[in-house]
Amino acid sequence: MPGARRPTPDLFMDQIEIRGGQRLCGEIDVSGAKNAALPLLFATLLASGESRLDNVPRLRDCDTVERLLAIFGARVDRNNGTFRVDTRDLASIEAPYELVRTMRASVLALGPLTARFGRARVSLPGGCAIGARPIDLHLKGLAAMGAEIDLDQGYVETRAKRLVGARIYLDLPTVTGTENLMMAAALARGETVLENAAREPEIVDLAEALNKMGALVEGAGSDTIHIQGADDLAPYEHATMPDRIEAGTFLVAGAITGGDVLVRGARPEHLEALLAKLREAGARITEEESGIRVRGPKRPRPVSIVTSPHPGFPTDMQAQFMALMCLADGSSLISEHVFENRFMHVCELQRMGADISIAGHTATVRGVNALKGAPVMATDLRASASLVLAGLAAEGVTTISRIYHLDRGYEHIEEKLAGLGAQIRRLRE
Numbered sequence: 001m002p003g004a005r006r007p008t009p010d011l012f013m014d015q016i017e018i019r020g021g022q023r024l025c026g027e028i029d030v031s032g033a034k035n036a037a038l039p040l041l042f043a044t045l046l047a048s049g050e051s052r053l054d055n056v057p058r059l060r061d062c063d064t065v066e067r068l069l070a071i072f073g074a075r076v077d078r079n080n081g082t083f084r085v086d087t088r089d090l091a092s093i094e095a096p097y098e099l100v101r102t103m104r105a106s107v108l109a110l111g112p113l114t115a116r117f118g119r120a121r122v123s124l125p126g127g128c129a130i131g132a133r134p135i136d137l138h139l140k141g142l143a144a145m146g147a148e149i150d151l152d153q154g155y156v157e158t159r160a161k162r163l164v165g166a167r168i169y170l171d172l173p174t175v176t177g178t179e180n181l182m183m184a185a186a187l188a189r190g191e192t193v194l195e196n197a198a199r200e201p202e203i204v205d206l207a208e209a210l211n212k213m214g215a216l217v218e219g220a221g222s223d224t225i226h227i228q229g230a231d232d233l234a235p236y237e238h239a240t241m242p243d244r245i246e247a248g249t250f251l252v253a254g255a256i257t258g259g260d261v262l263v264r265g266a267r268p269e270h271l272e273a274l275l276a277k278l279r280e281a282g283a284r285i286t287e288e289e290s291g292i293r294v295r296g297p298k299r300p301r302p303v304s305i306v307t308s309p310h311p312g313f314p315t316d317m318q319a320q321f322m323a324l325m326c327l328a329d330g331s332s333l334i335s336e337h338v339f340e341n342r343f344m345h346v347c348e349l350q351r352m353g354a355d356i357s358i359a360g361h362t363a364t365v366r367g368v369n370a371l372k373g374a375p376v377m378a379t380d381l382r383a384s385a386s387l388v389l390a391g392l393a394a395e396g397v398t399t400i401s402r403i404y405h406l407d408r409g410y411e412h413i414e415e416k417l418a419g420l421g422a423q424i425r426r427l428r429e
C-alpha cells in the first residue's frame with residue numbers, strides 16, 4: 001500500500017503486557033535450574049548409554065541443548081521435565097555456529113567431547129550483550145590436561161590421545177569453565193585439582209552427577225576441587241536442582257509489590273546474599289518447610305550491592321534488585337564486578353521514570369515515589385526480568401518487546417506470576 005509504514009520487526013515477536021500495581025499474594029513453584037540443567041545435559045556425553053535427567057525446565061536453552069545433542073548423534077526422548085539421553089551412537093563432535101550463537105553454554109560440549117573422543121570442534125561463542133565473555137580459561141585448562149588446541153574459521157578444535165590429570169589454577173572462578181574442566185577431568189587419567197574454582201551451587205549439582213557416573217569429585221562448593229578420573233563412566237539418573245535465580249526473581253516480585261509470596265522449592269542456603277539484602281531493604285523473609293516466604297515492605301529502604309562470584313551477590317540478580325531499588329526511599333549504589341556491560345536495563349528502567357546514573361562499574365539509583373508503565377525492550381535475560389518486575393510495580397501498562405531473551409531462562413513466567421494475581425499476558429506474534 002503506497003505510503004503505508006512497514007511495521008518494525010518487533011511487532012512480529014511475542015511481547016509481554018503488564019498492568020502494574022497489583023499486590024502479589026500466594027504460592028509459586030520454582031522450576032529446575034537452567035544453569036544446572038545445561039552442564040548436566042552435556043555430561044551425558046561422557047558415558048555410553050542412557051542417562052535420565054529430571055526436573056529440566058521448559059526453556060529455549062534446553063531446546064538448544066536437545067538440538068545439539070541430536071547433532072552429536074544422541075537420541076533424546078523428552079517427556080515433560082524428564083530428558084532421557086541415549087549416547088550409544090554418537091557420530092559427530094561438532095557444535096555448529098548456528099546453535100552456539102544462540103546459547104553460549106554450548107561451549108560446555110568441549111570438555112566432555114574432548115575427554116571421551118579425543119576430539120571436539122565447537123564454534124567460539126563470541127561476545128554478547130553483557131560483555132566479551134572469553135573462554136581462554138577453559139582452553140588453558142584443557143591444554144594443561146594435554147589437549148592440543150587450534151582455532152579454525154571461528155571454531156575451537158581440540159585433539160588429545162587421552163587427557164591427563166593436572167593441577168589447574170583458574171585466574172577467575174569461571175562457572176562454565178570449572179564445569180567444563182570437571183567434566184573433562186572425570187575421564188582423564190589420574191587426578192585433576194582445580195584451584196580458585198567457582199563455588200556456585202550448580203557446580204555441586206554437577207559434581208553429584210559425575211560421582212553417580214563413577215568419577216570421584218571432592219570439594220565441589222569450595223574453591224579447590226579434586227577430581228579422580230575414571231577409564232569409563234556410566235550413565236546417570238539425577239534430578240536438576242531448583243533455580244535459585246528464578247526463585248530470587250519471584251522473591252523480588254513479592255517485595256516490589258508489597259505482597260506476600262511463598263516461593264516453593266527455593267533453598268535458603270543458595271540465596272543467602274540476596275536474602276540478607278532483601279531483609280536490609282525491609283522485606284520480611286521467613287524460611288518455611290516448603291520454601292521461602294517474602295512479605296514486602298511498604299516502601300523498600302535503599303540498600304547497596306556489589307556483585308561477585310558465589311557466595312557473593314549474584315550478577316544474575318543485579319538487574320532485578322536494581323528494579324526494587326528504583327522505588328526505594330533514598331539512594332543506593334549497585335556495583336557490577338562480574339561482567340563489564342551488564343547495565344543494559346538502565347535505559348529501559350529510565351523510560352519508566354527511574355532515576356539512575358552510571359559511572360564506570362557503579363549505578364547510583366535514586367529511589368522515586370512511583371514508576372510509570374511504558375513500552376520497553378528486553379536486551380538480555382536478566383534485564384528482561386528486571387523490566388517485568390518494574391512493570392509489576394508501575395502505574396499503568398508496560399509492554400516488553402524482544403522477550404525471546406526472557407524465554408531463555410524463565411519457564412511460563414506470565415502464567416506463574418498471573419497465579420499470584422499479576423495482570424500479565426503474552427501478546428502472541
Ligand SMILES: CC(=O)N[C@H]1[C@@H](OP(=O)(O)OP(=O)(O)OC[C@H]2O[C@@H](n3ccc(=O)[nH]c3=O)[C@H](O)[C@@H]2O)O[C@H](CO)[C@@H](O)[C@@H]1O
Nearest residue numbers: 035105133134135136137138172173174175176177338339
Ligand atoms: C550457563 C551458566 O551457568 N551461565 C552463568 C555463568 O556464565 P559463565 O560461566 O559464562 O560466566 P563465568 O563465570 O565464566 O564468567 C565470569 C567472569 O570471568 C570472565 N572469564 C570467564 C571465562 C574465561 O575463560 N575467561 C574469562 O575472562 C568472564 O568474562 C566474566 O567476566 O556464570 C555467570 C557468572 O555467575 C552467570 O552470570 C551465568 O548465568
Ligand SMILES: C=C(OP(=O)(O)O)C(=O)O
Nearest residue numbers: 035104105316381382409
Ligand atoms: C547470563 C546468563 O546466562 P548465560 O550464561 O546462559 O548467558 C544468566 O542466566 O543470567
